[in-house]
Amino acid sequence: xxxxxxxxxxxxxxxxxxxxxxxxxxxxxxxxxxxxxxxxxxxxxxxxxxxxxxxxxxxxxxxxxxxxxxxxxxxxxxxxxxxxxxxxxxxxxxxxxxxxxxxxxxxxxxxxxxxxxxxxxxxxxxxxxxxxxxxxxxxxxxxxxxxxxxxxxxxxxxxxxxxxxxxxxxxxxxxxxxxxxxxxxxxxxxxxxxxxxxxxxxxxxxxxxxxxxxxxxxxxxxxxxxxxxxxxxxxxxxxxxxxxxxxxxxxxxxxxxxxxxxxxxxxxxxxxxxxxxxxxxxxxxxxxxxxxxxxxxxxxxxxxxxxxxxxxxxxxxxxxxxxxxxxxxxxxxxxxxxxxxxxxxxxxxxxxxxxxxxxxxxxxxxxxxxxxxxxxxxxxxxxxxxxxxxxxxxxxxxxxxxxxxxxxxxxxxxxxxxxxxxxxxxxxxxxxxxxxxxxxxxxxxxxxxxxxxxxxxxxxxxxxxxxxxxxxxxxxxxxxxxxxxxxxxxxxxxxxxxxxxxxxxxxxxxxxxxxxxxxxxxxxxxxxxxxxxxxxxxxxxxxxxxxxxxxxxxxxxxxxxxxxxxxxxxxxxxxxxxxxxxxxxxxxxxxxxxxxxxxxxxxxxxxxxxxxxxxxxxxxxxxxxxxxxxxxxxxxxxxxxxxxxxxxxxxxxxxxxxxxxxxxxxxxxxxxxxxxxxxxxxxxxxxxxxxxxxxxxxxxxxxxxxxxxxxxxxxxxxxxxxxxxxxxxxxxxxxxxxxxxxxxxxxxxxxxxxxxxxxxxxxxxxxxxxxxxxxxxxxxxxxxxxxxxxxxxxxxxxxxxxxxxxxxxxxxxxxxxxxxxxxxxxxxxxxxxxxxxxxxxxxxxxxxxxxxxxxxxxxxxxxxxxxxxxxxxxxxxxxxxxxxxxxxxxxxxxxxxxxxxxxxxxxxxxxxxxxxxxxxxxxxxxxxxxxxxxxxxxxxxxxxxxxxxxxxxxxxxxxxxxxxxxxxxxxxxxxxxxxx
Numbered sequence: 001x002x003x004x005x006x007x008x009x010x011x012x013x014x015x016x017x018x019x020x021x022x023x024x025x026x027x028x029x030x031x032x033x034x035x036x037x038x039x040x041x042x043x044x045x046x047x048x049x050x051x052x053x054x055x056x057x058x059x060x061x062x063x064x065x066x067x068x069x070x071x072x073x074x075x076x077x078x079x080x081x082x083x084x085x086x087x088x089x090x091x092x093x094x095x096x097x098x099x100x101x102x103x104x105x106x107x108x109x110x111x112x113x114x115x116x117x118x119x120x121x122x123x124x125x126x127x128x129x130x131x132x133x134x135x136x137x138x139x140x141x142x143x144x145x146x147x148x149x150x151x152x153x154x155x156x157x158x159x160x161x162x163x164x165x166x167x168x169x170x171x172x173x174x175x176x177x178x179x180x181x182x183x184x185x186x187x188x189x190x191x192x193x194x195x196x197x198x199x200x201x202x203x204x205x206x207x208x209x210x211x212x213x214x215x216x217x218x219x220x221x222x223x224x225x226x227x228x229x230x231x232x233x234x235x236x237x238x239x240x241x242x243x244x245x246x247x248x249x250x251x252x253x254x255x256x257x258x259x260x261x262x263x264x265x266x267x268x269x270x271x272x273x274x275x276x277x278x279x280x281x282x283x284x285x286x287x288x289x290x291x292x293x294x295x296x297x298x299x300x301x302x303x304x305x306x307x308x309x310x311x312x313x314x315x316x317x318x319x320x321x322x323x324x325x326x327x328x329x330x331x332x333x334x335x336x337x338x339x340x341x342x343x344x345x346x347x348x349x350x351x352x353x354x355x356x357x358x359x360x361x362x363x364x365x366x367x368x369x370x371x372x373x374x375x376x377x378x379x380x381x382x383x384x385x386x387x388x389x390x391x392x393x394x395x396x397x398x399x400x401x402x403x404x405x406x407x408x409x410x411x412x413x414x415x416x417x418x419x420x421x422x423x424x425x426x427x428x429x430x431x432x433x434x435x436x437x438x439x440x441x442x443x444x445x446x447x448x449x450x451x452x453x454x455x456x457x458x459x460x461x462x463x464x465x466x467x468x469x470x471x472x473x474x475x476x477x478x479x480x481x482x483x484x485x486x487x488x489x490x491x492x493x494x495x496x497x498x499x500x501x502x503x504x505x506x507x508x509x510x511x512x513x514x515x516x517x518x519x520x521x522x523x524x525x526x527x528x529x530x531x532x533x534x535x536x537x538x539x540x541x542x543x544x545x546x547x548x549x550x551x552x553x554x555x556x557x558x559x560x561x562x563x564x565x566x567x568x569x570x571x572x573x574x575x576x577x578x579x580x581x582x583x584x585x586x587x588x589x590x591x592x593x594x595x596x597x598x599x600x601x602x603x604x605x606x607x608x609x610x611x612x613x614x615x616x617x618x619x620x621x622x623x624x625x626x627x628x629x630x631x632x633x634x635x636x637x638x639x640x641x642x643x644x645x646x647x648x649x650x651x652x653x654x655x656x657x658x659x660x661x662x663x664x665x666x667x668x669x670x671x672x673x674x675x676x677x678x679x680x681x682x683x684x685x686x687x688x689x690x691x692x693x694x695x696x697x698x699x700x701x702x703x704x705x706x707x708x709x710x711x712x713x714x715x716x717x718x719x720x721x722x723x724x725x726x727x728x729x730x731x732x733x734x735x736x737x738x739x740x741x742x743x744x745x746x747x748x749x750x751x752x753x754x755x756x757x758x759x760x761x762x763x764x765x766x767x768x769x770x771x772x773x774x775x776x777x778x779x780x781x782x783x784x785x786x787x788x789x790x791x792x793x794x795x796x797x798x799x800x801x802x803x804x805x806x807x808x809x810x811x812x813x814x815x816x817x818x819x820x821x822x823x824x825x826x827x828x829x830x831x832x833x834x835x836x837x838x839x840x841x842x843x844x845x846x847x848x849x850x851x852x853x854x855x856x857x858x859x860x861x862x863x864x865x866x867x868x869x870x871x872x873x874x875x876x877x878x879x880x881x882x883x884x885x886x887x888x889x890x891x892x893x894x895x896x897x898x899x900x901x902x903x904x905x906x907x908x909x910x911x912x913x914x915x916x917x918x919x920x921x922x923x924x925x926x927x928x929x930x931x932x933x934x935x936x937x938x939x940x941x942x943x944x945x946x947x948x949x950x951x952x953x954x955x956x957x958x959x960x961x962x963x964x965x966x967x968x969x970x971x972x973x974x975x976x977x978x979x980x
Contacts, residue, residue, distance in 0.1 A: 050147055058153040066157035073132070076869050080128055081169060083877040087121060088173050092180040094884060094899050102182075104280045108270065108290030113889040114181055115265050116238045119258065121880050122170060122197045123229070126204030130221050131872050133158070133212035138529065141330045151325035158209070159318050166201045170194060184272025192268050192303065199310035200261050206317030207257075213324030216331055218781040218868075219724045223732045226774035230736065230766065232258040234743055239762035241755060242295025249743055257313045263296045264306025271300055331530070373507045374499065378418035378582050379455045379467060379552040380684045381439065385411045386450030388431075388438050388610070405447065408434050409610040415681050416553070416586050421579040421599070423618075424588045426606035427649060432588040433473075433557055434610070439586075440470045440555045442795055444978055454553075454694060456687030463694040465797030466494075466701065469546030473557040475538035476792045477525045479785065480718040483533070483541055484521045487511065487548050492710045493798040494549035496701050508548055514581075515544045515574045524721070536567030543574055549796070554578065556587040560596060572596050597645040598622060605648065611665035613652055616673050618644075632667065634660040700799060707799040711807035718786070719811050725782050726815060730822065732774060737823045740767055741830025748833035751925045751935050763831060764915045765888040768850055768908060771823065773879050775816075775851050776858030777872065783808065783859050784868040791978050805969035812855050820848040833919055842918035842950070849957040850911045856964035857907075863971035882908040892944045907960045913945055914953040921947030 019025040038046070051058060070077065095114040101107050140154060174194045179185065183193070208225055215221035233239060235249060236258030245253050253259055269275070275287030288298040296302075388409040392401060409431050416422050424432050437443050439452060441461040452459040454467075477486055487508045495504055512518050517540055525541065526532010533541060539559055546554055559575060560568040576599055579585045586604075589596070598618065603625060605614040617624050622644035629635050629651055638647045650656070652664050668674055687693075700707065719726055744763040750756040790804055824844045833839065858875060865871040883889070885899070885906040892903045903909050916939060923935035939945040 051149065055153070058149050059156060062149055062153045063157040063161065066161055069136075070161060073869075076128070076132070076873060077165060079870065080125070080873050081172070083873060084121070084125060084169050085172050085176070087877060087880050088176040090881065090899075091117065091121075091884065092177045094890060094896065095177075095181040096896055102274055102277075102286075105286070105290055105293060108275070108286065108293075110890065110894060111181075111183070111269065112238070112266060112290060112294065114177075114183075115269060116262065117884055117889050118173065118177065118197065119200055119261050119265060120233070120883065122173065122201045123204040123232075123258070123261075124876055124880060125169060126201050127208055127225060127229075127876060128869075128873055129162075129205045129208040130212050130225055131218065131869050133209050134216070134218050134221055135869070137212075137216060138330065140325065144325070152322050155209075155318070155322040155325055159206070159321075162205055163202070166198055166205070170197045170201060173197065183269055184274050186272055189268055189272055193265060196261065196264050196268065196303070196307060196310070199307060199314065200257075202314045203257050203261075203310045203317065206314050206321065210317045210321040210324060213321050214328065216328065217724055219728055219778050222777040222781075223728050223774060226770055226777065227732060227735065230770040231739070232256045233770070234740070234762075234766050235259070237262050237294055237296055239766050240743065240759055241293075244295075244747070244755070244759055246742065246745055257310060260306035260309040263291075264303045264310075266291050266294075266296055267298065267300060267302045267306075270298070373503060373510050374495070374550050376550050376552050376583070377467070379584060380418060381416045381459075381553055381584060381586075382414070382451075382453045382681045382684045383439060384413045384451040384681055384685070386413070386435070386438060386448070386452065387411055388434060388443070388446055388448050390446040407610065408446075409438065411450070412606070412610065412612050413681055414604055414612065414615050414677065415684050416584050417684070418552070418584045419579060419582050420584065420601045421576065422586045422602045422604055423592075423597070423600040424586055424604045424606070425590075425645070425649075427608055427653065428590075429608050430606040431610035432606060435606070436555050436557060436586065436588055440468065441465065442470060444976055451685075453685050455691065456685055457693040460694070462699055462797075463696055465795070466696055467551055467694065468553040468555070469549055469551035470796065471539075471542045471546055471554065471556040471559060472792060473561060475528065475535075475542045476789055477538070477541060477545070478714060478718055478789050479525050479527045479532065480721040481714060482522050482524055483517055483544075484508070484512070485714070485717060486525060486541060487517075487544055489710060489714050490545045490798070491548040492702070492713075493707060493793075494701050494796070497703065497706065507550070511544050511547045514577050515540045515547065516570065517541065517544055534567075536563050536570060539563065539567075539571050540574055543571070543578065546796075547578060551583065553584040554586070556585065558588050558590055560592065561590060565593060568593070568596060572599050575599075591649070592645050594643050594645070597643070605652070607652060607657075607664060608654060609665075613664040613668050614648075614673070615668070615677050628671075628673065632660075632662070634662075700797065702799070704800070704803060707803035708806050711799065711803045712810060715807045715811040719815065722782065725778060729775070729778060729815070730819060733771065733819045733823050734826070736767070736771055737826035738830075741827055744831045746830075746832040748831040748919070751920065751923060754938075757920065757935070757938070760831075760920070761888060761912070761916055763827075765886060765912055767823075767827065768847075768911050768915070769879075769883060769886070772850055772854030772908070775819075776854045776861075776875055776879075779812070779855050779858040780862050780868055780871050780875070783862045784871070787862065787972070790972070791976065801973035802969055805965075805972050808859065809856065809965045809968065812852070812859075816852045816855055817848060820844060820851050823847060839919055843915065845954065846911055846914045846918070846957065849961060850907075853907050853957075853961040853964055856961050856968060860964045860968040860971065863968045864975065866977040882906050885909055887912050887943060891942055893942070910953055910956050910960070914950065914957060916943070917945045917947050917950055917953070921945055921950075 020029070053061070091114070095110070102111070143149065144151060144154070171194065174190065174197060178190050178193065183189070207228060208221075211225045211228060212221045215224055231252060235245065235252045236256045237253070242253060270287030270291050272287070275285070275290070277286045278284075279286045279289040291298040386409055387407065389405040389407045392404055392406050396406065412431075412435060424436060426432050438448055441459075441464060454464060481489070488505070491504050491508050495507070499507075512521065517537075520533065520537060520541075523537075524532050525538070528535070528538065532538075543554075543556070543559065556575065559571050563571060575585060575587065579601075587600075589600075598621060600618055602617050603614060604612060607613050614625065614628060616628070619625065619627075625648060626638055626644060629648065630637055635651050635656075638644060657664060702710065740763060744759065747756065747759050747763065750759075786808070790801075793799065794801065794804070821844065824840075824847050828840060828843055833843065857878070858871075861871045861875045861878075862868065865874055881902075885895075885902050886908040887903060892900060892909075895903060920935050921939060925935050926932050933941065936947060
C-alpha cells in the first residue's frame with residue numbers, strides 16, 4: 001500500500017485493465033485460450049453422473065424427507081381428518097335411514113343425492129393438495145436446478161405417501177355413513193363403494209397436484225382448479241342429464257372423471273337387493289329406472305368401467321404432475337444486485353474515503369448542510385434490570401426441568417443515546433433480538449420486569465410507537481406498490497396531520513436521497529426471492545419506511561444479514577447517515593466485517609443466557625473493547641489485522657469461560673465500566689428540568705377517516721397491479737359465463753318437465769357454488785400476504801385495525817360488481833331466462849351479493865386462522881356444508897326436522913331460493929310430469945320456494961356479506977397469530 005499518496009477513487013474498469021496487464025492476468029488468459037486436456041486430470045476429478053447417488057437411494061431420501069414434512073405438518077392432516085369426520089356425521093344425520101324410504105323414483109333421487117354428495121366431498125378433500133404443493137415449489141425449483149434429485153424422485157413420494165391417508169379418510173366416511181344412511185346392506189357393496197371413493201380421492205389429488213405444478217401460483221392454481229372441478233360437476237351427469245347435454249359438449253361428458261365415478265357408485269347401490277322391485281311410475285326395476293332417469297347406464301359392468309377409468313386418470317394426472325415439475329420453471333426471474341456505478345466510475349453517491357465511518361461522515365456533512373425538512377426531538381432510552389421470561393416449554397418439562405418459567409433476559413441494563421450508533425451483539429441464543437423486541441414493545445407474549453424509560457419518563461407503548469421505528473430482519477412490504485408509494489404511504493399515516501402534503505412529499509424525497517433509493521423510485525417492491533427489489537434494496541426500503549415517520553429512536557434487527565460486502569457497506573452507510581442526523585439507533589448484528597464493526601460507536605455485548613458482558617464505547621479501531629478484554633488474565637491477545645468482532649466472540653465463548661474459570665457477566669458487574677454505566681443510566685433516567693413526558697392528544701397520527709383513505713389508496717394500487725388475482729378472476733368469470741351459457745343453452749325457456757326445472761336449478765346451483773368458491777379461495781392468498789404486512793404496520797402504530805379492514809372490504813366491491821355484471825349479462829342471455837327488467841335485476845342483485853359474501857367469507861376465514869393452509873381447510877369444510885344444505889341435493893321439505901333450521905342459516909340456500917323464486921316463482925305454466933301443477937305450485941310443494949318471500953331474501957342477502965365483513969374486521973383487530 002502506498003500510504004504516502006493521497007486517496008483517489010479507482011473505478012472497476014481501471015481495476016480490470018490493471019489485472020489483465022499484470023503477469024498473473026496474462027497467464028490466466030493464455031490458459032483459458034486453449035482447450036483443457038482432460039487426459040492430464042485424475043479420472044475421478046470430473047463427475048460422470050448427473051446426481052450424487054443412485055436412483056433407489058434418491059427415491060429413499062426423497063421419501064424420507066416427504067414423510068418428515070408430512071409429520072411436521074400433521075396439524076393440517078389431523079384437522080382435515082377431523083373436518084371430514086364432522087362432515088360425515090352431518091351427512092349421516094341429514095340422510096338418516098329412519099326418515100328415508102325406498103318406495104319410488106323420488107326416494108331414489110334422494111339416495112342419488114347422498115351418493116353424489118359423498119363423491120363430491122371426497123373429491124373436494126383432494127383440493128388441499130393445491131396449497132401444500134404450491135408452498136413447496138420454490139424450494140423444489142432451487143434443489144432441482146442444483147441437481148439434488150430428478151423431479152420423478154420428488155413427485156413419487158408426494159403421491160405414494162398420500163395413499164395411506166386417503167385410505168384412512170375414506171374409511172371414516174364410508175364406515176360412518178353407509179349403514180346409517182341406509183345404503184344396500186351388503187358387505188361386498190360397502191367395500192366396493194370404499195374402493196371407488198379411494199380412487200376418486202386419488203384421481204382428485206393427482207389432478208390438483210398437476211394443476212399446481214402447471215399454474216405455479218396460488219391464485220392461478222385455485223382458479224383453474226375450480227374450473228376443472230366445475231366442468232366435471234356440470235357435465236358429470238348429476239346436474240345435467242346426458243340427453244340434455246348439447247352436442248358440442250358431449251365429448252366433455254365422456255371425458256369427465258366424475259361421470260364415471262357417479263355411474264359406478266350409482267350402479268353399485270341401485271343394483272342392490274333392496275332396489276330390486278317394480279317401479280311405480282313406469283315398467284322396469286326401480287333401481288334401474290332411478291339410474292337411467294339421470295341418463296346413466298344401469299349395467300353392472302359400469303362399476304368396473306368407472307373404477308378402471310379413475311385408475312387411468314390417476315396415473316395420467318400424476319405423470320403430468322411429474323412432467324410439469326420437469327419442464328416448467330418458476331415465474332419471475334432472479335434479481336441481480338447491480339451496481340449503480342457506470343463503467344467510468346461515475347456515481348450519484350460520493351465516495352470520499354476507503355473507511356466506512358469516514359464515508360458516512362462525509363455523506364452526513366452534506367445532509368446536515370442541507371438541513372432536514374422536518375425537525376425531531378432527540379430522545380434517550382434507558383433500561384435497568386430488565387428480566388424477560390416465558391412459560392417453560394413442554395419439551396423441557398418432559399426432560400425433568402422443574403421451573404415454571406424460562407428466563408431469557410437476566411437483569412440487563414443499558415442506555416442508548418442520540419447521535420450514538422450502538423451495536424447489540426452476542427452469540428446465537430444470547431438474547432439480542434429478544435432484548436430489542438422487549439425494548440421496542442414488539443413481544444406478543446411472556447413476562448417483562450424491570451424499568452424502561454424514555455428521556456427519564458416511564459415508557460408507554462402507545463406514545464413510544466409514535467417516536468420510534470423498528471426495522472425487522474425480514475423485510476416485509478406490500479409487493480404491488482412502488483418504492484416511492486411505500487414511503488408516501490408510511491409518511492401519510494405516521495407523520496402528524498399538522499404536516500401539510502407538500503412538506504410531507506419533500507421529506508419523503510429527502511429520505512430517499514438519504515438512503516440512496518432515488519434510482520429505484522418507480523420500482524415495484526415485489527415478492528422476496530421472486531421478483532422486484534434485491535435483498536439489499538429491500539433492506540434500504542425497510543430503513544426508509546421507518547425514517548419517513550421521522551422517529552427519534554430506531555431499532556434495526558440484523559440490517560446486514562444475507563448481504564454481500566458491497567451491499568452491507570451500502571446499508572451501513574445508510575445507517576450511519578441516519579445516526580448522524582441526531583437519532584438514537586440500535587442494531588443487532590452478527591459477525592460483521594472490520595469496516596462495518598468499526599462504524600459503530602458503542603457495543604452492547606451479551607453472552608448466552610441473556611446477560612451483558614460488555615457495555616461501552618468501541619474506541620478508535622476498537623481500542624477500548626480490546627483493552628477491556630486483554631486486561632483479563634488468560635485472555636489471548638488479538639493478532640495484528642484480525643477482526644476485533646470475531647476475536648471478541650471467540651475469547652468470550654462458553655468454552656473459554658470454562659477454560660479460564662471465569663464468568664464474564666460477573667467480571668463486568670464488578671468492573672468500573674459497569675459502575676459508570678449505572679451512573680449514566682441514573683443520569684439519563686432523571687428528567688431534565690423543564691421537560692415534559694411524552695404526550696399525544698390522539699393514539700394515531702392521523703384521523704380515522706385519513707387512515708381509511710390511506711389504506712384504501714394502497715389497496716387500490718395493489719389490486720390494480722395484482723393481475724394474477726384481479727385479471728385472472730375476470731377471465732375466469734367470463735370463461736365460466738360462456739361455458740355455462742353453452743352448456744345450458746336456452747334451457748331457461750323450458751318449464752314443461754320436472755327435469756327442465758331441475759336443469760335450470762342445476763345451472764344456478766353450480767354457478768353459485770363454483771364462482772363463489774373460486775372467489776373465496778382466490779382472495780385468501782391476497783389477504784394472507786397483506787396480513788403479514790398489516791402486523792408490521794399495526795405494531796408501528798400506523799393505524800387501528802378498522803381502517804385497514806374497511807379498505808380491504810371496500811376495495812372488493814367495485815371488482816365484485818364488475819364480475820357479477822359480466823357474468824349476469826352473458827349467462828342471462830345465453831340460458832334464455834325471461835327478458836323482464838325486474839327479473840334481470842333480481843338476477844344481478846342475487847349474483848352480486850352472493851359473490852360478495854363468498855369473497856368476504858374467504859377474507860374472514862384467513863383472519864380467524866393462523867395461516868392460509870388452515871384457512872383453506874376450514875373453508876373447504878363450509879363449502880361442503882353449504883353444498884349439502886343448499887336445497888338442491890336435498891330439498892328443504894325432505895330435510896330431517898333437526899337439520900331444517902340450518903337451511904335458513906346457509907347463505908347458498910338463500911341465493912338458490914332467491915334465484916329460483918325470482919325467475920320461476922310467478923309462472924303459471926303447467927309441469928306435465930308433476931300432476932299438471934303450475935310451475936309456482938310445483939316449486940312451493942317440492943322445494944318450499946315462494947315468490948312472495950323475495951323481500952325477506954333481499955334483506956338476508958345484504959346481511960350475509962355485512963356479517964362476514966364485520967367478523968373479518970373484528971378478527972383482524974383481536975387475533976394476532978404472530979409469535980414473538
